[in-house]
Amino acid sequence: MSKLRCHISISLDGYVAGPDQSVEEPLGVGGESLHDWVVPLAAWRDLQGSEGGEVTASSPVFEESIENIGAAVMGRGMFGPIGGGPWAEDEQWNGWWGEEPPYHYPVFVVTHHPREPVEMAGGTTFHFVTDGIEAALTRAKEAAGGKDVMLYGGGRIAREYLAAGLLDVLELHVTPLLLGGGSRLLDDLGGTGVRLEQVRAVEGNGVTHLKYLVHHGR
Amino acid sequence: MSKLRCHISISLDGYVAGPDQSVEEPLGVGGESLHDWVVPLAAWRDLQGSEGGEVTASSPVFEESIENIGAAVMGRGMFGPIGGGPWAEDEQWNGWWGEEPPYHYPVFVVTHHPREPVEMAGGTTFHFVTDGIEAALTRAKEAAGGKDVMLYGGGRIAREYLAAGLLDVLELHVTPLLLGGGSRLLDDLGGTGVRLEQVRAVEGNGVTHLKYLVHHGR
Numbered sequence: 001m002s003k004l005r006c007h008i009s010i011s012l013d014g015y016v017a018g019p020d021q022s023v024e025e026p027l028g029v030g031g032e033s034l035h036d037w038v039v040p041l042a043a044w045r046d047l048q049g050s051e052g053g054e055v056t057a058s059s060p061v062f063e064e065s066i067e068n069i070g071a072a073v074m075g076r077g078m079f080g081p082i083g084g085g086p087w088a089e090d091e092q093w094n095g096w097w098g099e100e101p102p103y104h105y106p107v108f109v110v111t112h113h114p115r116e117p118v119e120m121a122g123g124t125t126f127h128f129v130t131d132g133i134e135a136a137l138t139r140a141k142e143a144a145g146g147k148d149v150m151l152y153g154g155g156r157i158a159r160e161y162l163a164a165g166l167l168d169v170l171e172l173h174v175t176p177l178l179l180g181g182g183s184r185l186l187d188d189l190g191g192t193g194v195r196l197e198q199v200r201a202v203e204g205n206g207v208t209h210l211k212y213l214v215h216h217g218r
Numbered sequence: 219m220s221k222l223r224c225h226i227s228i229s230l231d232g233y234v235a236g237p238d239q240s241v242e243e244p245l246g247v248g249g250e251s252l253h254d255w256v257v258p259l260a261a262w263r264d265l266q267g268s269e270g271g272e273v274t275a276s277s278p279v280f281e282e283s284i285e286n287i288g289a290a291v292m293g294r295g296m297f298g299p300i301g302g303g304p305w306a307e308d309e310q311w312n313g314w315w316g317e318e319p320p321y322h323y324p325v326f327v328v329t330h331h332p333r334e335p336v337e338m339a340g341g342t343t344f345h346f347v348t349d350g351i352e353a354a355l356t357r358a359k360e361a362a363g364g365k366d367v368m369l370y371g372g373g374r375i376a377r378e379y380l381a382a383g384l385l386d387v388l389e390l391h392v393t394p395l396l397l398g399g400g401s402r403l404l405d406d407l408g409g410t411g412v413r414l415e416q417v418r419a420v421e422g423n424g425v426t427h428l429k430y431l432v433h434h435g436r
Contacts, residue, residue, distance in 0.1 A: 012390075012414060012430075013404035014232050172230075174392075176416045176430055180408015186231035190398015196230060198394045201421035208419040208428055212230075212394055 002141045003168040004073075006151040006158055007065040009034040009207075010185055011177040016155040019181035023081045026096065028182045034175055037207035038062060047102050058173075058204035065171060070147030071140040072103060073133070075157030076111040079126070094118055095126065106143040108136040110157055133160055155183030163192045165216030170196065174208045193217055220359045221386040222291075224369040224376055225283040227252040227425075228403055229395040234373040237399035241299045244314065246400045252393055255425035256280060265320050276391075276422035283389060288365030289358040290321060291351070293375030294329040297344065312336055313344065324361040326354040328375055351378055373401030381410045383434030388414065392426045411435055 010016050011034060018028030027034060038044045042053030043062050080093045095101055100121040108127045115128040129136040140149040151161055161167045162185075172185075196212040228234050229252065236246030245252060256262045260271030261281050298311050313319055318339040326345045333346040347354040358367040369379055379385045380403075390403075414430040 012428075013407060019408070174428070176414040178404060178407045178410075178412060178414065180406065180410075186396060188398065189231060189396045190237070192396075192398075194396060196394040196396065198424055198426065201419060201426040203419035203421075206416055208416065208426065210230075210392070210426055 002070075002144050002146060003148045004137060004141075004151055004161065004166055005065075005069075005148050005169040005171075006161070006167055007171040007173070008153060008158060008185065009038070009173040009175060011175055011179040013178050013180065014184045014186055015179040015182040016153055016158070016185045017183040018179040021077070021081075021182070026081065028179070030177065030179050031182065033177055034173075037173060037175060037204055049100075056205055057202060058207060058209065061171075061173075061202050061204070061209045066150075068147050069105065069150045070144030071106045071108065072150040072152055073108045073110060073136045073140050073157075073161075074152035075154045076109060076113075077154040077156070078152055079109045079111075094120065100124070106140070107152075108140045108143075110136045133157065133164065134166065137161070137166055153183075155185050159185055159187065159189075162186075162194060162214065163189055165192070165194060165214075167214045169211070170214055171209060171211045173204075174210055176206060220288070220362050220364060221366045222355060222359075222369055222379065222384055223283075223287075223366050223387040223389075224379070224385055225389040225391070226371060226376060226403065227256070227391040227393060229393055229397040231396050231398065232402045232404055233397040233400040234371055234376070234403045235401040236397040239295070239299075239400070244299065246397070248395065248397050249400065251395055252391075255391060255393060255422055274423055275420060276425060276427065279389075279391075279420050279422070279427045284368075286365050287323065287368045288362030289324045289326065290368040290370055291326045291328060291354045291358050291375075291379075292370035293372045294327060294331075295372040295374070296370055297327045297329075312338065318342070324358070326358045326361075328354045351375065351382065352384065355379070355384055371401075373403050377403055377405065377407075380404075380412060380432065381407055383410070383412060383432075385432045387429070388432055389427060389429040391422075392428055394424060 018031035021028040040054045043059050045053040101124040104123040106125050108129050111128050114130050118126045193216050195215040200211040202209040236249035239246040258272045261277050263271040297313050319342040322341040324343050326347050329346050332348050336344045411434050413433040418429040420427040
């Protein structure tokens, strides 16, 4: 059965984006460094169409994280800037990733603003879903053709899927950063009945990969 | 040189104690489970004077954590219940650990209430320090005889030592718990100039041990 999986970089103090997110700093102040562990990897560079890079203990973790994915869901705030950003006024905003986004599958953006789907180069189509996270997941699972669905951020929507018991696998790439503020993934989960089961921990270079199965029910 | 080291169990959502701490539940609701990983270990049972127990990947981590310690500092809330608890009225409160506490070295309790030192069986003496965390650390280092000083909780005092740049080594025993509230260790550390360097990650059974060196200076 198609699973919903989330693989996300997080600071040691629990933030998946730093404070003061903006068009200039979509991951907030200091948030870009959350990805310092992945950018040097050959597997990551390959996904961006670049050559070279390293093979480390993090490489198989990263490769596994992108395997067997047929569609994705993401929040409005990951697709475009919130509040007065280009997308609010301009339907020409097609995400942060240029003409050929590195997804190559359908991506369902949860938003309050209806919009026609946008087909990009390389197999990525952005669909805009206005009837909530469950509807977006249902459509993504249908589109995934038997493969799994990737849950991208931002933090708020990832937390909503987790709290609703809709997430199956959570992998945190724990960096030694202390961002001190921003978007916290694991807030307000008391009383939701969500339980995590640790299935793996991998030590990387300046990062630790913690993988959990998500169970729910009180 | 004598170092200040902190080894503490923490939920995945960042709490070192759960909500609603009380005399009955000193670690708050659900907080006792933070120690589920350590209680079965033979090395832990040995420290409590019990026999048996397991040897796992966590055993050398735990053994290392208690090595070369000559004194400790802890918060008032770890020594006794806060607010209307026995210690507030009764100088006979000598901690949670019975006649022979499992420390066997001097322990400096940071508090606002002056009190004469209390000598327990087995080498533990509780000293009560009323002039702040730096003074407590200075006295603990003097008492440690060249060995390191252990920083115990609660969360608030551990965070104060970390934010003040006085901590040298931080090891987090990350459990898959989601406590949803309580005392968060890594809050409000933005702007303190504290930086962490990951030195080790060890996968245990339902726990991951993350060890960091603490640097400070902006």
